[in-house]
Amino acid sequence: MRTRAALALVATAGLMGCAGGTSPGFFNPSAEELVWPVPPEQPRVRYLGQVASDRDIGKTSGFFDGLKQGLLGTESETLVTKRPFDVHVDGRGHIYVSGGTVGAILMLMPEQQEAQILAPEGPGALLKPMGLAGDSQDLLYVADATAARVVVLDPFMGFVRSYGSRDVFLNPVDVDVSPDGDRIYVVDSQLHQLVIFSREGELLRRVGKDEGDIGAKQTRMADAAHRLSTASGSEEEDASADAHAGTGEPSDMVENRGNGPGEFRWPAFLEVSADGTVYVSDGMNFRIQALDADGNFLREFGRQGDVAGAFARPKGVTVDREGHVYVVDAAFSNIQIFDAEGRLLLAFAEFGPGAGQLWMPSGITIDDQDRIFVADRYNDRVQVFEYLPDPGPELPMDPDDPGAMAEFDDGRMNGSD
Numbered sequence: 001m002r003t004r005a006a007l008a009l010v011a012t013a014g015l016m017g018c019a020g021g022t023s024p025g026f027f028n029p030s031a032e033e034l035v036w037p038v039p040p041e042q043p044r045v046r047y048l049g050q051v052a053s054d055r056d057i058g059k060t061s062g063f064f065d066g067l068k069q070g071l072l073g074t075e076s077e078t079l080v081t082k083r084p085f086d087v088h089v090d091g092r093g094h095i096y097v098s099g100g101t102v103g104a105i106l107m108l109m110p111e112q113q114e115a116q117i118l119a120p121e122g123p124g125a126l127l128k129p130m131g132l133a134g135d136s137q138d139l140l141y142v143a144d145a146t147a148a149r150v151v152v153l154d155p156f157m158g159f160v161r162s163y164g165s166r167d168v169f170l171n172p173v174d175v176d177v178s179p180d181g182d183r184i185y186v187v188d189s190q191l192h193q194l195v196i197f198s199r200e201g202e203l204l205r206r207v208g209k210d211e212g213d214i215g216a217k218q219t220r221m222a223d224a225a226h227r228l229s230t231a232s233g234s235e236e237e238d239a240s241a242d243a244h245a246g247t248g249e250p251s252d253m254v255e256n257r258g259n260g261p262g263e264f265r266w267p268a269f270l271e272v273s274a275d276g277t278v279y280v281s282d283g284m285n286f287r288i289q290a291l292d293a294d295g296n297f298l299r300e301f302g303r304q305g306d307v308a309g310a311f312a313r314p315k316g317v318t319v320d321r322e323g324h325v326y327v328v329d330a331a332f333s334n335i336q337i338f339d340a341e342g343r344l345l346l347a348f349a350e351f352g353p354g355a356g357q358l359w360m361p362s363g364i365t366i367d368d369q370d371r372i373f374v375a376d377r378y379n380d381r382v383q384v385f386e387y388l389p390d391p392g393p394e395l396p397m398d399p400d401d402p403g404a405m406a407e408f409d410d411g412r413m414n415g416s417d
Contacts, residue, residue, distance in 0.1 A: 086363030124159030131174030301342025
């Protein structure tokens, strides 16, 4: 991000020849690759490919698959990414994807060209896995919204511990861990809070307004669900999730909504950077809040709007090794990159089904090779990009530049839901 021009927001990508050596072979990038910004400016982000199924990591049918197909006329099973919500890559390069299967997570192992559906049993059983995170020991942290807890699993999917319960959470949707592993951070969208635990499980702090009674809320929701299910005559309906639609009972803790510093309204995702800063995607306040390790407010950036640097539906957030903050916007179908102070640097991707295009994206993560993994939800895939570092000085773009605004506006998704 060396020059002012190189940082201008662009809505379309350019093409360049393969740079050689940096693109992982299992993503099968084309001979010409999409990059942002467009040439002749120096590329900052490059498209690598997608993972829509285990075929995209090189898995092929073996002898017994062929024999089964010949004898029984059935195709060998293909594991696909269906409606991915979040994505995590551990130190071994294993890719975990949540959102497609109730009670399970898809794990893809590119080096082994294998994939598995992970459905832990016993104390580690999952109901509705959503946000994913990991630590230096390759433990997997899973925010389970329906079970109202965070489950921690070892690399063999053995249960390690859990955080929270129905007395603590309403709807935990994402989780992350401090660099030293001593603190676990969870965002609860319906409580409108960031909840901080010690490694041992002690609840250290609730960040955000805390005026409601969770137990009373759970009771009201259960009563509303019972009334609705009785009225509809359907015992199989997940009435608790839809009770508010038929009874007027809101699903969230309304009294906890806030828009001041350190307050939230439908927080969606979070990320803890290498220096311990906690970034929270504050969805319906249309901003990113930065907090210190104790949950104290540091700064915020973003606002509601359809121009560069603004948000319509901010979702996933992540931070690269140089401290750049990446924010997914589900409505714009793009990713905006900011510096640590919240100054806009670049945006990439756009709405569509093609390479480098997104449709209602949600979670995002960056691995130790600067590869950017985005849960491309309604395209049923994980798209993979690559950050291209540059030793030159960074210069933020001017959000009041009419030219940059026009380029961003041309590429945004109009009329998105």
